[in-house]
Amino acid sequence: MIRCLLLASFAAAALSVPAPASAAEDEPVIREIDVRPAAPVVGAEDSVRLVIDVVARGVSGRHGVVVEVEPGAPPGPVLDSRRPVRPPAADEREEGRFPQDGPGEPKSSGSIAATMASRLVTDGWQTWRFLPDKRLNRFYPAGTWTVTVTARGEGGAERTEYASFQLRRETRLAAVKAERDAAGVRVSGRLKRLDPRGYAGFLPFREQRVEILWRRDASDGWERAAEAVTDGQGGFSRTVPGREGGEWRVRYPGNGQQAEDDSKIHQL
CATH class of the missing domain: 2.60.40.10 (Immunoglobulins)
Structure with a gap:
C-alpha cells in the first residue's frame, strides 16, 4: 500500500x-x-x-x-x-x-x-x-x-x-538480440522493472511498448524501425524486414513512474 x-x-x-x-x-x-x-x-x-x-x-x-x-x-x-x-x-x-x-x-x-x-x-x-x-x-x-x-x-x-x-524507478532491458532470419532481422529481449516492495530485484514488465531502433552506422542518427509490446513475462520479439545490416538497439521510453532504458548496440 x-x-x-x-x-x-x-x-x-x-x-x-x-x-x-x-x-x-x-x-x-x-x-x-x-x-x-x-x-x-x-x-x-x-x-x-x-x-x-x-x-x-x-x-x-x-x-x-x-x-x-x-x-x-x-x-x-x-x-x-x-x-x-x-x-x-x-x-x-x-x-x-x-x-x-x-x-x-x-x-x-x-x-x-x-x-x-x-x-x-x-x-x-x-x-x-x-x-x-x-x-x-x-x-x-x-x-x-x-x-x-x-x-x-x-x-x-x-x-x-x-x-x-x-x-x-529503474527499468532494465535484458537479453536483447538482433539476428538475421529469412524475413529480415529479428529483434528480441525482455523488459524488467524494479520491484517496489523489495522482495525481488526486478520483475517482468508486461504490456509495455518498446521501440526498435536502427541506423546504418555510427555517423547516422537513430531511426525507429518498429515497435513491440511485451508479453506477460516481459518478453518481446519483432522481425523487421528490409534492413539487413547496420546497428540495432531497443529503447524503452519510460513514463511518469518508470525510467527509460536503452539496450546495448548490436551490429550486423
Missing part, C-alpha cells in the same frame, strides 16, 4: 541583508526553487539524496523559509513554469546516488533533519540550501512529488511557491 509520506519539513537561517528601501520590498518574494537531481531515478541497491536551493528576499527570522517535500501533484502552478530558473554553479552540484540503508519501507513518516548553508547572492537575495538526510529509495511512491516553499517576512506576511519533480 502506498503511504503518503512527508519527506521533509524543516526551516533554516539566512544571512542578514540591508533593510529594503520601500514597504513593497518588505513582502517576501521567492525567485527560484532549484531541486537536484531534477529527474531522480532509484534503483535496487541505491538511493537518491535531494539538494534544494531556494532564492528569496524579504525574509525575516531564523525560520524565514520552510520547505516541505511530499508525494503528490502541486495544488497550484509551479514556480519554474512562470519564470526561468538559474542553473546551479558547478560547485553547487551536490546531488548523487548513495548506498541505501537496507530493504524495507521508510521507517518514519515524520519530518527529517537537514543541514543548511545560506549565502548572500546580490541585491538582498538570499540562497537557502536544504539537505534532507533521508534519501529517496524504491519504497517511496513513484510519480509526481511536490516541493512547497513558504517564505515569511516581517509582520507575518507569507509567500508560498511550488516546484515538482518526477521520482521514477
Whole structure:
C-alpha cells in the first residue's frame, strides 16, 4: 500500500541583508526553487539524496523559509513554469546516488533533519540550501512529488511557491538480440522493472511498448524501425524486414513512474 509520506519539513537561517528601501520590498518574494537531481531515478541497491536551493528576499527570522517535500501533484502552478530558473554553479552540484540503508519501507513518516548553508547572492537575495538526510529509495511512491516553499517576512506576511519533480524507478532491458532470419532481422529481449516492495530485484514488465531502433552506422542518427509490446513475462520479439545490416538497439521510453532504458548496440 502506498503511504503518503512527508519527506521533509524543516526551516533554516539566512544571512542578514540591508533593510529594503520601500514597504513593497518588505513582502517576501521567492525567485527560484532549484531541486537536484531534477529527474531522480532509484534503483535496487541505491538511493537518491535531494539538494534544494531556494532564492528569496524579504525574509525575516531564523525560520524565514520552510520547505516541505511530499508525494503528490502541486495544488497550484509551479514556480519554474512562470519564470526561468538559474542553473546551479558547478560547485553547487551536490546531488548523487548513495548506498541505501537496507530493504524495507521508510521507517518514519515524520519530518527529517537537514543541514543548511545560506549565502548572500546580490541585491538582498538570499540562497537557502536544504539537505534532507533521508534519501529517496524504491519504497517511496513513484510519480509526481511536490516541493512547497513558504517564505515569511516581517509582520507575518507569507509567500508560498511550488516546484515538482518526477521520482521514477529503474527499468532494465535484458537479453536483447538482433539476428538475421529469412524475413529480415529479428529483434528480441525482455523488459524488467524494479520491484517496489523489495522482495525481488526486478520483475517482468508486461504490456509495455518498446521501440526498435536502427541506423546504418555510427555517423547516422537513430531511426525507429518498429515497435513491440511485451508479453506477460516481459518478453518481446519483432522481425523487421528490409534492413539487413547496420546497428540495432531497443529503447524503452519510460513514463511518469518508470525510467527509460536503452539496450546495448548490436551490429550486423
